[in-house]
Amino acid sequence: MHALESSPRSRTGDFSLRPDAPTSSREDDPRWQLAERIAASSSLGRSRLMVDFLLYVVDRHIHNRSDEITEQQIGVLVFGRPEGYDTNEDNIVRSYARNLRKRIEEYFVKEGKREELLLQIPRGGYTPVFSPGHRKQISDVAQLEVPRDLQFIENVETVDIPDLADSMITEQEPTTQELTVEESEATGTNETLGFARLVRKYAAVLLLIAGFLLGSLFTVFFPPIWLKRLTASPAEIASKDLWAQLFSSKRDTFVVPSDDGLVIMQRLTERPVPLASYLDGSYRTKIQTVGDSDAAEIMKLGSRRYTSVVDLDLASHLGQLSEVNPQRMIVRYARDLRMDDLRDGNAILIGSIEANPWTELFQAHMNFRFSIHADNEKPSGIVNVHPRPGEEPIYGAPGVQNHTYGLIAYLPNLNATGHVLIVEGLNTAGTQAAETFLLTPSLLEPTLRRARLPSGGFQPFEVLIGAGNVASNAAAPQMVLERIGSF
Known part of the structure; x- marks a missing residue:
């Protein structure tokens, strides 16, 4: 077995070969x-x-x-x-x-x-x-792949209808010597009826051809996505425009569900995992659980691939959008995502900073930021960095079990060449509230209307959402606060 060798890092990168392998x-x-x-x-x-x-x-x-x-x-x-x-x-x-x-x-x-x-x-x-x-x-x-209908049209176009009609009439036409006046009139009537039948026969064919061509032109100029748009409400049109920004044929869109194994591990160890530790994997080897006989099992949680059914439900809904190019939509686990994916691609990050550390890259550009404290000495919640008159500095007071909060943030990617959508919540119900709000055009439309740019795109925006929490299920989500424009 050969020793393991590194792969190329560019098209001109070198590969390690056997000593007897010709390099050229x-x-x-x-x-x-x-x-x-x-x-x-x-x-x-x-x-x-x-x-x-x-x-x-x-x-x-x-x-x-x-x-x-x-x-x-x-x-x-x-x-x-x-x-x-x-x-x-x-x-x-x-x-x-x-x-x-x-x-x-x-x-x-x-x-x-x-x-x-x-x-x-x-x-x-x-x-x-x-x-x-x-x-x-x-x-x-x-x-x-040439449609049979098109081949049929080519054959029809080669038919000379007048010549065919003349030949049919000629075959039925007797000589003038054999005709009486009455026979002549009868023959004229028969010729007229025969020609009429011929015209009716080929008129039907021509109508079919015309209908096919009109249908083809209508499909070209009004494809299904535009037909749906013609019958859509203003709120649905605004949502379609948002999805068109996030799902482009020019770049990949990464849908990244939460790492729930990471959440469980952090709760058990009472130690947060920053993005740097998440990327190099050190969070799985530096767990300090003094006197804990289950330390090995806790460490395994960091390598398991658990995610929320709520996150999978959102990914499933996104895959059914008419704006999605299936070849450009990629569902990728948070642990498999790479920094380059967020530099040039579009992304939809699901889950708070505790469940999806990649959101840490965008916190500095947001007014509403998650503050998670496992030790309960400090309140955990969504911090309002710059509260306006009448607004609270933090949302999600501890001890309140029947109410939760979610957050939707639409921001540029790391190179400002694409877009990132963050969908997160204080808990499962909070994330579900944010997802329901996002997928309900009538709820999201007021914010999209205010964030609309003259070019048709959208400014960065954030929407703080409140909802009832009934047995870890969101009830009646509604907007609490919003921010439009760059922070």
């Missing part, structure tokens, strides 16, 4: 050249890890080292996981593989449609497969 063979190999073109294409976007994944498996395949193309080694060499990590608990390789397959298919449909070589990563493994003749396949598929 890879660069001259058309399979490697194809992989580099895919890696540089817009289909893969700016996902460095996805590029590393592709180049790693192609490099190992080219150098006959397919024994190194395993989930374990990809996780270690591409994604920086420790050797011997549990692939059953951590599915980052499988998650990226699914998205990589979609992006490769997208490449060959768009930028690579004229490629002479086809690259696939079949399901059930990670070893790439190359096959020739992709241009022919595309041509065949294109031919198969």
Whole structure:
């Protein structure tokens, strides 16, 4: 078995090879050249890890080292996981593989449609497969995909209707010597009836053709999403515009549910986990539980993949929106998210700072901020950094069990090239209240109307939501406070 080696970090990155492997063979190999073109294409976007994944498996395949193309080694060499990590608990390789397959298919449909070589990563493994003749396949598929109706139209257009009518009349027309005056009149009547039947017959065909063309034009200029928009209320239109900002065909949108195992661990240890510790994993190795015989079990909570049904319900609703491009919407566990994802992509972060540490990156740009204190010596709640007259400095007083609060914040991403939506609550009921408010156009519309920009987009905004808490379920959410514009 070969020693583990690092994967490339750019398209020009070097791979470690066997001593007897020629270093020039890879660069001259058309399979490697194809992989580099895919890696540089817009289909893969700016996902460095996805590029590393592709180049790693192609490099190992080219150098006959397919024994190194395993989930374990990809996780270690591409994604920086420790050797011997549990692939059953951590599915980052499988998650990226699914998205990589979609992006490769997208490449060959768009930028690579004229490629002479086809690259696939079949399901059930990670070893790439190359096959020739992709241009022919595309041509065949294109031919198969021509609607039968269009082929029928082409045949109809070649028919010369007047000539056909004349030939039919000529076949029925007797000679003038054989006609009496009465016969002549009768023949004229028959000719007229025959021509009328012919016109009616082909008129129906022409009407069908015209109907098909009109329907096609209507579909082009008024696709289903626009048909829904024409019948939508102003509140529904405002919500659709918000989702259109968050789900773009130009960049990925990451839907990130909460890490509830992290919440349980923090409650048991009474120690908060900042984002820095969450990223380097030190929170799982520095737990101080003096005299606690269950320390090992508590540490395992930090590596488990628990999330809330409320979060999954929101993710499910988002996936059904007409504005969503399925190839651009990616559900990613909080522990698998990377900083680059929040720099250039759009994101929807679900859960408070205690359950989703990534929200820490945006707290400084928010007026309403979560303050969580496990020791109960200080009140936990949503802090109103700059309270206005009549407003409270903190919402969520301890001991109040029948009322809760949630928060919705719409902010720029880290590079201000996209958008981040934060949906969080003091507890499960609070997060549910925020989600219900977000998915109810009539509740959200007043805020969207005030945040609307002349360009059609929206300013950053925050909405503090209050709701009844009945057995951990939100009841009757309503807006308590809002902020429009940058903090």
